[in-house]
Amino acid sequence: xAAVIQELxxxxxxxxxxxxxxxxxxxxxxxxxxxxxxxxxxxxxNCGLIYAKLGKGEGGGQEEVVGYVMYSWVSSLxxxxxxxxxxxxxxxxxxxxxxxxxxxQKCRTRKIQRVCLxxxxxxxxxxxxxxxxxxxxxxxxxxxxxxxxxxxxxYLDFDD
Numbered sequence: 545x546a547a548v549i550q551e552l553x554x555x556x557x558x559x560x561x562x563x564x565x566x567x568x569x570x571x572x573x574x575x576x577x578x579x580x581x582x583x584x585x586x587x588x589x590n591c592g593l594i595y596a597k598l599g600k601g602e603g604g605g606q607e608e609v610v611g612y613v614m615y616s617w618v619s620s621l622x623x624x625x626x627x628x629x630x631x632x633x634x635x636x637x638x639x640x641x642x643x644x645x646x647x648x649q650k651c652r653t654r655k656i657q658r659v660c661l662x663x664x665x666x667x668x669x670x671x672x673x674x675x676x677x678x679x680x681x682x683x684x685x686x687x688x689x690x691x692x693x694x695x696x697x698x699y700l701d702f703d704d
Contacts, residue, residue: 547596547610547639549646554586560595561586563609571629576689578614578627585626591616594646596630596639610634613643615651615659623651625661628670640673648677648700657702662688662695674698 552560561582568579578585585591595612611630617623625647630640651659663670665684679698688695 547598547637547642549594549596549642551650552586552593552595552612554583560597560609564593564595564612567609567612567629567631568627571632572627585614588616590618591626592647592650594643594650596643598634611639611643613647615647617651617654617656620655621657623654623656623659625659628661635669640670641677644673644677652702659700661698663698664689664693665696666693671696 552564554561565579565582568577568582572578586593591614593612593614596610597607598610599607611634612627613625613629614627615623615625625644628640628644628647630643648659659679660682661674661679662685663674665671677700679700682697682699684694685697686694
């Protein structure tokens with residue numbers, strides 16, 4: 545089943561925000577989670593969230609958020625992917641790639657020249673996805689997440 549990928553409008557989709565917050569709490573360790581500040585982050589004019597949803601059941605049943613990507617533009621030239629998450633039982637179906645492509649396209653429309661992100665090098669599927677879409681490792685930042693977890697800083701430059 546194909547997911548619908550769409551930009552979140554916080555005023556029109558409070559139930560989607562709550563699903564994203566629940567997903568954030570489940571996927572990320574407490575010290576990495578933005579679940580307590582999602583509402584504040586989404587109020588910022590330089591922040592966006594795109595999510596993937598699936599319909600449940602026949603006849604237009606309840607929808608389920610299966611993943612999301614949060615991004616922001618930190619300057620007129622640079623954007624940052626803050627979060628990318630897909631529910632565990634929906635991974636390896638292309639939702640993460642579709643979400644990331646949608647966020648990259650949003651950044652392109654803002655004339656951003658570079659998109660950056662941080663990722664734990666042990667999250668091999670995530671690193672592979674970023675490489676697939678053209679991201680390059682800039683450097684390894686020791687102790688980025690915690691004293692025993694580092695991060696790659698990765699970037700994607702637009703040539704046009």
